[in-house]
Amino acid sequence: MAAGMLGFGATRTDISSLSRTCGGQMGTTRRSGVEEFCGLDVPALLAEYGVPGCSVAVLDGGRFVRHAFGLRRTSGQGAPGGPGPAEAVTPRTPFQACSLSKPVTVLGVLRLVERGVLDLDADVNGRLAGWRIPSNGDWQPRVTLRQLASHTAGLGTSGFSGYPSGVPVPSLVQVLAGTAPANSPSVRVEGLPGFRFSYSGGGTTVIQLLLESVTGTPVAELLSELVLNPLGMTDSTFARTPTAPFAERAAHGHRGDGTAVPGGWHSYPEQCAAGLWTTPTDLLRYARAVQDAWAGAPDALLKTETARQMLRPHAVLPSGAEGLGGLGHIGLGPYLHMADSGPRWFGHAGSNAGYRCHLLASVETGQGAAVMTNGDAGLAVIGRLLPAIAAAHGWKGLTFKQPYQPVPAAAVASAMGTYTTASGLRVQLRNEPGGPVAAFDSQPAVPLHLSSPTQLLAADLDLLIRIDSPERLILEQDGQSIPCTRSTAN
Numbered sequence: 001m002a003a004g005m006l007g008f009g010a011t012r013t014d015i016s017s018l019s020r021t022c023g024g025q026m027g028t029t030r031r032s033g034v035e036e037f038c039g040l041d042v043p044a045l046l047a048e049y050g051v052p053g054c055s056v057a058v059l060d061g062g063r064f065v066r067h068a069f070g071l072r073r074t075s076g077q078g079a080p081g082g083p084g085p086a087e088a089v090t091p092r093t094p095f096q097a098c099s100l101s102k103p104v105t106v107l108g109v110l111r112l113v114e115r116g117v118l119d120l121d122a123d124v125n126g127r128l129a130g131w132r133i134p135s136n137g138d139w140q141p142r143v144t145l146r147q148l149a150s151h152t153a154g155l156g157t158s159g160f161s162g163y164p165s166g167v168p169v170p171s172l173v174q175v176l177a178g179t180a181p182a183n184s185p186s187v188r189v190e191g192l193p194g195f196r197f198s199y200s201g202g203g204t205t206v207i208q209l210l211l212e213s214v215t216g217t218p219v220a221e222l223l224s225e226l227v228l229n230p231l232g233m234t235d236s237t238f239a240r241t242p243t244a245p246f247a248e249r250a251a252h253g254h255r256g257d258g259t260a261v262p263g264g265w266h267s268y269p270e271q272c273a274a275g276l277w278t279t280p281t282d283l284l285r286y287a288r289a290v291q292d293a294w295a296g297a298p299d300a301l302l303k304t305e306t307a308r309q310m311l312r313p314h315a316v317l318p319s320g321a322e323g324l325g326g327l328g329h330i331g332l333g334p335y336l337h338m339a340d341s342g343p344r345w346f347g348h349a350g351s352n353a354g355y356r357c358h359l360l361a362s363v364e365t366g367q368g369a370a371v372m373t374n375g376d377a378g379l380a381v382i383g384r385l386l387p388a389i390a391a392a393h394g395w396k397g398l399t400f401k402q403p404y405q406p407v408p409a410a411a412v413a414s415a416m417g418t419y420t421t422a423s424g425l426r427v428q429l430r431n432e433p434g435g436p437v438a439a440f441d442s443q444p445a446v447p448l449h450l451s452s453p454t455q456l457l458a459a460d461l462d463l464l465i466r467i468d469s470p471e472r473l474i475l476e477q478d479g480q481s482i483p484c485t486r487s488t489a490n
Contacts, residue, residue, distance in 0.1 A: 094235055136189060197317055220239045242277055331343070
């Protein structure tokens with residue numbers, strides 16, 4: 001799925017209190033025989049959390065500095081090209097960008113708005129082909145592109161789990177309608193459009209259908225024309241199935257125990273929501289394009305007034321759901337850190353099966369960083385790296401929540417079992433070879449990250465599960481809490 005804006009924990013650290021260095025020139029240093037990056041032993045950090053590889057890019061002083069650590073795959077087993085040797089991550093190794101696909105997509109959308117091809121405030125149903133946002137009984141909701149881009153449309157289907165190798169992949173309309181072989185529910189309005197923030201990968205998938213309906217061009221080709229090619233994002237593609245030689249150098253996803261995702265990765269027909277393949281450097285090319293547009297650069301991809309709309313807060317995130325760096329508002333595409341009534345930083349997080357990533361960039365100073373990992377525990381690595389980078393470069397005004405510390409599955413073994421909500425929703429917690437998972441009714445299981453012996457994160461669903469007692473769980477999402485009681489049925 002999609003990206004989570006759930007926080008890592010309760011403790012915040014102001015970067016002004018940190019004093020790590022980044023090698024003077026954003027490089028690595030050696031201390032006591034250990035190579036360090038911004039004061040961190042990154043290979044040891046990867047080993048600590050069971051993440052095979054990591055790629056980092058930093059934008060400062062108008063230039064990119066790139067670093068790569070670890071392995072793009074732990075073995076050749078399940079690789080598209082068959083068994084082969086383990087390979088190192090390089091700065092040009094593509095990773096799945098997960099929900100960072102969304103703001104890159106919206107940049108392309110805004111280019112079409114400037115051309116008059118799309119209207120931010122028109123009802124999208126009038127231009128969708130093959131599927132429409134369904135009515136709720138006799139009420140037909142009116143949903144706009146602005147609402148879809150800012151997660152304020154009230155649509156459900158937070159994220160997507162993707163399709164493993166060898167599994168039938170649905171069409172875009174099948175995903176939206178929730179019909180076989182789609183593994184996600186139908187996309188429909190579940191809240192009043194325009195009323196509040198409610199994260200919806202389903203809403204971004206409506207944008208994908210809108211783009212293809214209006215232009216008649218497959219979205220991978222369209223976004224290459226609108227965004228990737230103009231920005232020189234040569235290591236990026238929205239192609240649903242990357243082909244050789246791109247796929248042959250791509251990072252493979254890995255589960256929490258370090259085992260490879262079968263086939264290397266899941267496929268996402270929801271390309272605009274979760275399907276971008278890219279590198280940290282290319283993500284910073286996107287960030288620099290936003291910065292240039294905000295500054296009114298003569299060759300900017302967007303007009304300044306459009307950039308002002310993109311980085312205007314359209315909604316406030318629920319309390320406790322802020323992203324790294326204090327991203328507590330949503331614009332059109334990116335999340336925003338607001339200060340003195342204006343946007344100061346923007347960014348987005350991403351979570352797909354076997355991948356975690358994050359982008360954070362300044363609106364006005366031309367600085368930024370992107371971190372991409374190929375492991376389900378990558379959020380912990382990112383939560384250590386971004387504060388260290390920010391401290392090393394003197395980025396001001398940011399706060400970072402303490403990254404979660406994974407705990408052994410045995411610590412929550414007593415909580416495994418089946419629970420039900422008052423409405424009859426069945427929730428099953430169970431241990432699998434790749435780590436604990438949660439299954440909701442007939443939905444595919446999602447991996448859980450254990451942030452404490454009483455708290456589990458289903459990052460793919462932006463869902464927090466609290467163990468309230470031996471017989472009760474609390475599900476928390478979008479500011480709502482739903483209790484579940486243990487059931488004897490399995």
